[in-house]
Amino acid sequence: MPRAPLPEFSSSVRLKYVKLGYQHLVDNFVTFLSIPVMVAVGLELVRRGPQEIVGLWRALELDVIHILCSVFVIIFVATVYFMSRPRPVYLVEYACFKPPSNCRVPFSTFMEHTRLINSDEKSVQFQMRILERSGLGEETCLPPANHYIPPHPTMEASRAEAQLVIFSAIDDLIRKTGLKPKDIDILVVNCSLFSPTPSLSAMIINKYKLRSNIRSFNLSGMGCSAGLISIDLARDLLQVHPGSNALVISTEIITPNFYAGNQRAMLLPNCLFRMGAAAILLSNRRRDAGRAKYRLVHVVRTHKGADDRAYRCVYEEEDAEGHTGISLSKDLMAIAGEALKSNITTIGPLVLPMSEQLLFFLTLVARKLINPKRKPYIPDFKKAFEHLCIHAGGRAVIDELQKNLELSAEHVEASRMTLHRFGNTSSSSLWYELNYIESKGRMRRGDRVWQIGFGSGFKCNSAVWKCMRTVKTPIDGPWSECIHRYPVHIPEVVKL
Structure with a gap:
């Protein structure tokens, strides 16, 4: 009877399962290697029996001095190891400012005010085109001073906005955690464009009557990625001050930054930036x-300021008529891409599974030695993280990252929906995105979160968090009243 031919493996075997098996083997190589060794040692001990094992121990002729010295060395090495390990940094809780409904700026309101403020029709049409393609929705909010015609960007109004957004977020955080203001050891505040005297950190200390020996820091001029810089600074301080906690405030005060001129590169921030803050x-x-929600695993910071092009791509200056504004260069996306490339090259070996690192290395060798035209292997960062929070700076930023990192729509959902609901809230946008994921009930114990922020200078910063426990769906917060409506479809162009 003739034997049946072997099946065609290329059609009968699902190659994705072969790849999964390969990844599992490489990622757990040390475990697979240690198991047979442990089994062999166990079998040998069983074969010899207890009497022979005791005989071997006695044959070593160890006296009490040798044993005590060995124990001392082991304890000393273990003590040095545990003392030199970095202290874990936990994210206990956070809170995001929820703008009041009377600060809402629907498209119709925004364009009506723009026409009343600006007499140049070309500038009005330009802002309308930006708004149509921005990805923002009808519920984003501007501070009260920007609702005046013309806007009223005074120092008093700016302080009023700062007090509203910062104090509201802190009050919410205190309510959630039961934190007493006197228990705050470290305070870090970041706000790029509003830097009054006394500082915003001093304003918080005065409001909550914080201790006189508190370690306070006020970061300004560091752009939308300053939130992760604040986290990095707080982490370093917590490494040298045991038994401490740190309060980090990330915000951007919009009131003093309205641009009243007609320079197109400076009109973009008027269309994109909105109120927001996180504590x-x-x-x-x-x-x-x-009780902590997350543990901080890595912070990786990339600064491209040595390059003149990168340094000036987001630049505060005056136009020809003397109006101050933030100028956004046409090279912004290219520079952001270069900064991101440097950042992920650094963070990749820290977070990617060994299988991805090995594939990347082998492809690189093949390009160098065999075929220089071979397409480079792009590591799959989806294997390193369950959730991504990409700075909601604009639709183009999210689109480019989704394309270059080959992300699914769900991976960028939090970023797109945050941009739609709240606009570009600068450094605090990452926390609105994290809250979106929690509000959707998607955060599970052991999940890894990658936060990516971009900012002037030019900077690209990353933070990696690991979820400590399954997070219950919050019943309050910025998304509480609208999360059931999301995700929503965002058209390429919203005709106004």
């Missing part, structure tokens, strides 16, 4: 591990 409580106390 984050970090701790290095072991007892906080049980």
Whole structure:
């Protein structure tokens, strides 16, 4: 009887499962290697029996001095190891400012005010085209001073906005955590364009009557990625101050930054930036591990300021008529791409599974030695993270990252919906995105979150968090009243 031919493996075997098996083997190589060794040692011990094992121990002729010295060395090495390990940094809780409904600026209101303020029809049409393609929705908010015709960007109005957004976020955080203001050891505030005297950190200390020995820092002029710089600074401070907690405030005050001129590169921020703030409580106390939401795993910062093009791509200056504004260069997306490339090259070896790193290395060798035209292998960052929070700076930024990193629509959903609902809230946007994921009930214990922020200078910063516990769907917060409506379809162009 003739034997049946072997099946055609290329059609009968699902290659994706072969790849998954390969990845599992490479990622757990050390485990697979140690198992047979442990089994062999166990079998050998069983074969020899207890009497022979005791005989071997006695044959070593170890006296009490040798044993004590060995124990001392082991304890000393273990103590040095545990003392030199970095202290874990936990994200206990955070809160985002929820703008009041009376600050809402629908498209019709925005364009009506624009026409009343600006007499140049070309500038009006330009802003309308930007708004149509921005990805913003009808519920984004501007501060009260920007609702005046013309806007009223005074120092008093700017302070009023700062107090509204910052104090609201802190009050919400205190309510959630039961934190007493006197228990705050470190305070870090970042706001790029509004830097009054006394500082915003001093304003918070005065409002909440914080301790006189608090370590406070006020970061300004560092762009939309300053939120992760604040996290990095707080982490470093928590490494050298045991038993401490840190309050981090990320915001951007919009009131003093309205541009009243007609320079197109400076009109973009008027269309994109909106109110927002976030308050984050970090701790290095072991007892906080049980109630913490996340543990900080990595922070990677990339600065391209040595390049003149990158340095000037987001630049505050005056136009020919003396109006101050933020100029956005046409090279912004290309520079952001270069900064992102440098950042992910650094963070890749820290987070990617070994299988992805090996494939990347082998492809690189093949390009160098065999075929220089071979397409480079792009590591699959989806294998390193369950959730991504990409700075909601604009639709083009999110589109480019989705394309270059080959992300699914769900991976960028939080960023797109945050841009639609709240606009570009600068450094605080990453926390609105994280809250979106939680509000959708998607955050599980062990999930890894990658936050990516871009900012002037030019900078690209990343933070990696690991979820400590399954996060319950929040019943309050910025998304509480509208999360059931999201995600929504965002057309390429909204005709006004």
